[in-house]
Amino acid sequence: MSAPTTPRVGGRVTLRRRLLRLLVTAAAVLALVVVGAAVVLGRVVERQDAVTQTYFEAITQADGAYIQLVDAETSVRGYALTGDEVTLEPYHRALADDLSFRVLAEREREHGADPELAAAAQAAADAGARWNEEFAQPTMAQVASDGTAAVTTEEIEAGRQLFDEARAEAETYISLLRDRRTAAVDELSHWMLVAALSVILLVVAAIGVGVALWVALRRWVLEPLDELATDARAVASGELTHPVDTTGPGEIADLADDVERMRVALVTEVRAVEQSRSEIAEAHDQLTAQAEELRRSNRDLEQFAYVASHDLQEPLRKVASFTQLLQKRYGGQLDERADQYIDFAVDGAKRMQRLINDLLGFSRVGRHGGEVTDVDLDAAFAEAVDNLEERIAETGAVVTHDPLPTVRGEEALLVQLFQNVVGNAVKFRAPDRVPHVHVSARQVGDEWELECRDNGIGIDAQYAERVFVIFQRLHAKDVYEGTGIGLALCKKIVEFHGGRIWIEPSQDVGTRILWTLPAPAFDTLTA
Structure with missing residues (x-):
């Protein structure tokens, strides 16, 4: 994990590259196991298809063709003995049915997978055709034209030999099919065992990869982070002088360096705050004293406004009363300018009285x-x-x-x-x-x-x-x-x-x- 070509952060191996290598290795192992399991599964499916589809259908069809061949021979022999055309029904049904060794031989040749099976199927088809052409058809024609007595014992014996040859070839083909199916079943069992082992291997590989990832993450991530978290909690709890150690791969080590720089900066800030705290406390005391002085000044000012307004009421009432009395008694007796002066005095006294009343009301709001x-x-x-x-x-x-x-x-x-x-x-x-x-x-x-x-x-x-x-x-x-x-x-x-x-x-x-x-x-x- 420390090859010279590995990128480093601040001279340290990066966590990204470590994880990348680990994940690539784990993925390669899992990929090999999965590919092997897929190949095995493909072989299992192929052999299962051969057993349950290919050979099963071939044997079933071969058995059917064999039964039809036996039924056809029985019906021709019965017709040769009785001359009753009803006995030929199995023969005609076999000719009409597409299930025969000739059809099976053609299919084997088309598939071309097993030449021996194709040759055996063709031999059975040829033997059946010889029996049909050399015995069955001539015998039926002879009985139809001359009656049952026209067929001699020698001809029947010759027909029996031809049929024995056809039956032997058919049994050979069917036996060969059964041998092929038995081999396919054995091969399927073998691949099923290999598939089970592949699944076990896949599970073991997955567990191994998981354990490797857990160990790697614990060593490369969890343990360094736990150490970093312990140092960070110590600093957060007030131990500002507690150093933050640099451990782990590149990224986590860089993070620890950042936390350490932050701690150093925090220590510097705390010292600056402690240094200015006394100045703030002193300024707060001064502001408190100034605020108290301001409140006292406001109280004195409000008291002064109230007292001044209240104390001005009495002399102002006298001024207003005597100026109004002067206006009432001597208005029109003096010259025009004197009357104007008296009016000014009366108006000024009234406005002064209103002003004092308003000021008195203003000062009373919130006080009394x-x-x-x-x-x-x-x-x-x-x-x-x-x-x-x-x-x-x-x-x-x-x-x-x-x-x-x-x-x-x-x-x-x-x-x-x-x-x-x-x-x-x-x-x-x-x-x-x-x-x-x-x-x-x-x-x-x-x-x-x-x-x-x-x-x-x-x-x-x-x-x-x-x-x-x-x-x-x-x-x-x-x-x-x-x-x-x-x-x-x-x-x-x-x-x-x-x-x-x-x-x-x-x-x-x-x-x-x-x-x-x-x-x-x-x-x-x-x-």
């Missing part, structure tokens, strides 16, 4: 939470519309909705959510058409997707994200009033409830604001 209950959005929507009743009546807006579901949440916040989106839709109406606002809902997976659609002035797609940022306005305050907190408050309410909010482009006019809310397992649309 109310009770989380099952909220009927139909009822929440109706309450929001009631709160907007005056503005809806002033604008003539048409506000409708589809059946809305029941969700888990804070009712006050969800009412505020509907109030803001519907209020925005009414506020940003188109001047040339009656405002139409419609709210719908559909279930998408495990959440409800709600939509507020209107036919107002719409929102440009480039500002679809900006409108949800606090204090962001797309229009001047003298065109559309507001503080720029409404949609930012909507976003905070939706996210507080575990949903998301966005703006979809409208196919015609107006705005489509969509948001999602988690859907409890029992959720169904209310009628």
Whole structure:
């Protein structure tokens, strides 16, 4: 197996070539045994056919021809004694039948396999023909013309001798056939024994080839793979310093080399990971500290916004009250510019009050939470519309909705959510058409997707994200009033409830604001 011409992988004999040589040798041995068995089987089939077909049919036909010959001689003798033509029936039947030694002789000559059989069959046919031509036909003609007394004892004796010669030749032919069949039976027995030995040899060869393959596979594949697997398991269990030995034929040895290189690379990577682990832990500690600081800063900021908004309420109320009182008492008594200044002060105080209220509401979301209950959005929507009743009546807006579901949440916040989106839709109406606002809902997976659609002035797609940022306005305050907190408050309410909010482009006019809310397992649309 280690001849100089054997290809090598990395200086080692390849498993492919070893297996190829082994399989070629095994195939050659099996092929020789199979070819020998096929030859033996062919001889068995040939001898069996000769015994059961060729010689059996030949003997059967020869016996039939012999019986017909005897019957013909008996019928001619009976006719010579009685003159009754009925006794000639076996003779005529034998002439009409194609089964005769003449036919058998012709068949033997056609086959040409055994000249001795052909000569014996021809001799029997010639003897039978002489008896027929020299005795049977003349005797029948003589009896037919002159009667039974015309046949002399000498003629009958001569006929008997001719028939004895024909019968002797027929028996010789039949005996020769039986000898040939006996020889064929003996030969068949011999080849049957050889066939049985061939089958045994084939089984032994197959077992030997199987054992050789198993031994070769165990030595060349299983044992090296077991050793490689043992080393690999040791490395996989954490023994990274355990070396992987190179054993076995070329391919398996190359695989072991690859595993060893992988182990070395893994050791290098592990060392690098261990080296950077401390750095990651240190960075994690810093991030944790920064996150805690950020949470504290957010709490302080929210507390500051709440306190600042709350504490500004009292002085702002005084400013608003006295400016309104000043406007009521002295309006029209001063010059036009003084009245304008007073109006500016009153308007600024009102807008400041709205801004502080909105900012206070924004800071309260998620801080001073109310009770989380099952909220009927139909009822929440109706309450929001009631709160907007005056503005809806002033604008003539048409506000409708589809059946809305029941969700888990804070009712006050969800009412505020509907109030803001519907209020925005009414506020940003188109001047040339009656405002139409419609709210719908559909279930998408495990959440409800709600939509507020209107036919107002719409929102440009480039500002679809900006409108949800606090204090962001797309229009001047003298065109559309507001503080720029409404949609930012909507976003905070939706996210507080575990949903998301966005703006979809409208196919015609107006705005489509969509948001999602988690859907409890029992959720169904209310009628």
